[in-house]
Amino acid sequence: MTPIRSADELSPGMSFDLGTFVLAREEVLDFARKFDPQPFHLDDEAAKASIFGRLVASGMHTLSAAVAHLLRSGLLAEVNLGAGGMQLNWPAPLDPDTPVRLTVTVEAVRASRSKPEMAVVTLRYAGVTEPAGATVLDLVAPHFMRR
């Protein structure tokens, strides 16, 4: 993806289709063993009795994989300085081996109060499964970016 060269190229409403990523079953289990060892992320039988009814990916895995996918796209490689926080929702759980299309939309752009060479760009990340169309990630995050 062609990298953005300055936060000044971004304006509210701009949207970027970043293609799809997949969390393979083995990756889902590996992440859950390390960071989210709960029955509904680790064991098919136990997961059947959970509120999800089946084994699903850790929401933190969905989050981390989406951010990784954005970073690897190169879109923000020349401008991103870090993210300042997040409002995070998982409207639907993510099944292993299911493609997730990631779209990032610019919600707001403002100059930094203290540092004129920086802007705070609020991005909304939407992860939607294919072909079912379930939203598995809805994330709003302010990013510090170079201008």
Place this chain on the structure above:
Amino acid sequence: MTPIRSADELSPGMSFDLGTFVLAREEVLDFARKFDPQPFHLDDEAAKASIFGRLVASGMHTLSAAVAHLLRSGLLAEVNLGAGGMQLNWPAPLDPDTPVRLTVTVEAVRASRSKPEMAVVTLRYAGVTEPAGATVLDLVAPHFMRR
């Protein structure tokens, strides 16, 4: 830690000291390679020129490790059904090999509207480094729990 047996045991203001966890430098690099491949999480020299001034852990790693630490404490093992979203802040970045004390405080408890056997318990996670006292994680998350 003695597991909670019902969300009804929890009330606003209750607080649980879960002890400390550490992200070793190799784990920090490994997480960053997989999920947050940015110079300030991967390379000491490049990190010096970043807004952090040094190599720091991915905020998603701090988050995931804190949740893992809470889960491994066993406190919620008998009640937790899943978390519904998060408001997430990283007031300070986390250095590798630095102990983080995790405290979880109950902010609110309410019965589920649709499922009387469930409650929604809002927990606030605070991760504070030792001995410096820097807050590296401030997380508010509604958890669905058994009553």
